[in-house]
Amino acid sequence: MSLTEFKASLAGDAPAPTLSxxxxxxxxxxxxxxxxxxxxxxxxxxxxxxxxxxHLHRVEGDLGNASYWYRQASLPVAKDALDMEWERIASALLGSLEP
Incomplete structure (x- = not known):
């Protein structure tokens, strides 16, 4: 599935059952x-x-908890806009399934 298709699927009531x-x-x-x-x-x-x-805890505003989960993912804490991070994550997961 492409990022465009993934975004288009948001018009539906539920995600595709094949999504991770x-x-x-x-x-x-x-x-x-x-x-x-x-x-x-x-x-x-x-x-x-x-x-x-x-990302979810960053959206929530709980940056301490977000930092913990970034460490679990072996990634630096994101500093870009939330919508940009969402798109970056989606693109990576749809492309290679690796952060």
């Missing part, structure tokens, strides 16, 4: 359902899920 948990979390975040997104990535121990988890 981190991508499903990003999908729900984009739809404004932070709680559902958080539940999905919290139950996944993959590095990619930690990256999305970090």
């Amino acid at each position: 948990p981190p991508l499903a979390g990003l999908w729900w975040m984009a739809k404004g359902d932070w709680d559902r997104a958080h539940k999905i990535v919290q139950e996944d121990d993959a590095r990619e899920a930690a990256w999305v988890h970090a």
